Amino acid sequence: MSGRLIVVGLGPGNPDQVTPEALAAVADAEDFFGYFPYIDRLDLRADQRRHASDNRAELARARAALEMAAKGGKVCVVSGGDPGVFAMAAAVCEAIDEGPAEWRDIEFSVVPGITAMLAVAAKAGAPLGHDFCAISLSNNLKPWDVIEKRLIAAAEAGFVMAFYNPVSKARPHQLGDAFVLLRRHLPGEVPVIFGRAAGRPDEAIRIVPLSQAESGMADMATCVIVGTAETKLIERDGLRPLVYSPRFFKGAGA
Template sequence: MTGKLVIIGTGPGNPDQMTPQALAAIGAGEQFFGYGPYLDRLELRPNQTRVASDNRQEIDRARAALDAASKGASVCVVSGGDPGVFAMAAAICEAVETGPETWRRLDIMVLPGVTAMLAVAARAGAPLGHDFCAISLSDNLKPWELIERRLRAVAQAGLVIALYNPISRARPWQLATAFKILREVLPVSTPVIFGRAVGRPDERFAVVPLGEADGQPADMATCVIIGSAETRIIARPGLDPLVYSPRGVEI
């Protein structure tokens, strides 16, 4: 007997930004696996079980969830944002690829969610209005040298860049280094957007030029969006500026 495994995202933290599809999956789930603070966002019934683990234990969490589903449970694996963007959907796939054959026969469903860069972009205006990319600055699963090469390549290609996992206690220097690399390619006037907990009561939001970006506070809950050379700022008296990337680019 096998159960079902659904991978959901809770969105950026505002309950209104969780999709109805994810809410329905939560209502139908029996066992919930995830990082503790993400599970805390759910309103579970007494007969629903939560299995919390540290945010750095993704593969162990994925294996435990797959094992529970293979024994017949209806399992919900919970991520913040969108589960397919630097989150648990990839960890589940990795575990299935290297795990027992029974896991490949499971009914596995990934439900999309609102990821951080979309919430931050919406708060700013439309900085992702043209071509863009997302890069994690964490070097836990890839070498820093590769991150540097990718930053230079996408800046030279003219892409707007969304940075995930920009800074942590273990690597407080990487965001400043990323800005230094980007200033080698981009004008110092390029807009940089800092968005933390967007849509929540503790939201922190700022738009600064690339030349001044080092002075802005950031942590692992912050998503940073760096514009391209074409990204523009529309000043509005008494209101936050609108930041957008035009839909067309002239060469």
């Protein structure tokens, strides 16, 4: 008897950025799996059960959720932001792929959410207004030389970049190393946005030129957006400048 598993994106943390679709999925489930701060965001009924776990336990959490769904449970796995962007949807798919055949019969669905780079970009103007990429800087899951290769490719090809997992206690150096590398491939005046807790009461948005960007300006909860040579800054009296990447690239229409 197979149950169902739904992976739900709760957005960046502002309750007004949670979709009605996500709320309905939460109301309709019985067992909740997720990293404990995301589970803590849920307003659950007495008959709904919490199975919170630690940050680094994604695959074990996915397997536990699938086991419960395979027994007929109505299971919800929660992610911050969007579950498909460096979050739980891929971990659940991976567990299905490697797990027992009956896990493929589980009714599986994903509810999208506002991912961090969209919330941070909205606060800054329109830095993602042109072609862009999203890169996780964590080398827990891929070697650093692959990350370096991608940073150079993105800078040379003119993609705006959004960095997820820019730093952690176990990895204090990656973001600084990335800035050193990018300064060799991009002009020093390229705007860099540090967006922490966008849309939450403790929101902090900081904009600095690449030449002055430092690892210490970010923590685990920060999404970092690095512009291109085309990205522009609009200064405003008494207001934070706007950052945008023009839709138009020189030479178009040819």
